[in-house]
Amino acid sequence: MHEIRESFDGFLSGAIYDLAARLTGYGPGYYRRAAWAMPIQPGMTVLDLGCGTGSLSLALADRMSGQGRIVGIDLSERQLRRAREKVTASSVPIELRQASIRELPFEDNSIDAIGISQVLHALPEDELTHTLAESARVLRPGGFLALVEWSRPRIGYTSLIWSLTVLGARDSHNWRGTYPEVMADVGLDLAVDVYLDSLNRCQVFAKPRRE
Numbered sequence: 001m002h003e004i005r006e007s008f009d010g011f012l013s014g015a016i017y018d019l020a021a022r023l024t025g026y027g028p029g030y031y032r033r034a035a036w037a038m039p040i041q042p043g044m045t046v047l048d049l050g051c052g053t054g055s056l057s058l059a060l061a062d063r064m065s066g067q068g069r070i071v072g073i074d075l076s077e078r079q080l081r082r083a084r085e086k087v088t089a090s091s092v093p094i095e096l097r098q099a100s101i102r103e104l105p106f107e108d109n110s111i112d113a114i115g116i117s118q119v120l121h122a123l124p125e126d127e128l129t130h131t132l133a134e135s136a137r138v139l140r141p142g143g144f145l146a147l148v149e150w151s152r153p154r155i156g157y158t159s160l161i162w163s164l165t166v167l168g169a170r171d172s173h174n175w176r177g178t179y180p181e182v183m184a185d186v187g188l189d190l191a192v193d194v195y196l197d198s199l200n201r202c203q204v205f206a207k208p209r210r211e
């Protein structure tokens with residue numbers, strides 16, 4: 001499984017990942033705001049790509065009042081083990097699958113919504129393009145992809161903590177704000193664009209309905 005970032009099958013995974021995330025601005029409030037920024041409806045089929053320890057999947061389940069289907073996908077066994085523990089503890093029906101987000105095991109036009117939080121910035125450009133093309137393939141017309149990623153910082157707690165990291169990535173899509181162009185290349189159009197806190201942004205890209 002060559003595509004995975006080593007760190008997510010090593011020390012910084014599972015419960016340690018959750019603790020580090022919470023201390024650096026990615027606690028439950030971040031996932032709740034992300035889920036509520038998306039035009040999700042109960043009954044939808046939703047994918048959480050690179051779901052990690054399942055925090056966004058759980059917030060989405062809450063948002064959908066347990067109605068619908070949520071599938072979390074990640075390559076890291078350690079991250080998924082922690083996600084399974086959290087899902088079991090909260091008794092919500094979330095499916096978790098070990099797979100690559102490069103090759104989604106779903107039919108064309110079969111998915112209502114995709115959430116993807118803090119994954120794309122770490123992918124090489126060819127893998128990013130491949131993953132987004134795959135996402136556009138499985139989305140139904142009228143469906144959407146919600147990208148939740150760090151962005152150009154404003155003044156606040158999270159941006160302060162991550163300032164050195166983000167300043168070192170000023171040539172990235174995150175800093176330059178070029179995801180709308182990247183998404184347009186795979187046929188997805190910007191529909192919603194909001195900051196969730198001083199650093200993170202939710203951008204919703206819709207797949208046009210057929211004429």
Ligand SMILES: C[S@@+](CC[C@H](N)C(=O)[O-])C[C@H]1O[C@@H](n2cnc3c(N)ncnc32)[C@H](O)[C@@H]1O
Nearest residue numbers: 003008050051052074075076079100101117118
């Ligand atoms: C920074 S974590 C974000 C986890 C989660 N989305 C969140 O917001 O807490 C990135 C996750 O992407 C997963 N990942 C990276 N490349 C992947 C790939 N090609 N296929 C599936 N998962 C991948 C990693 O295993 C890791 O769990």
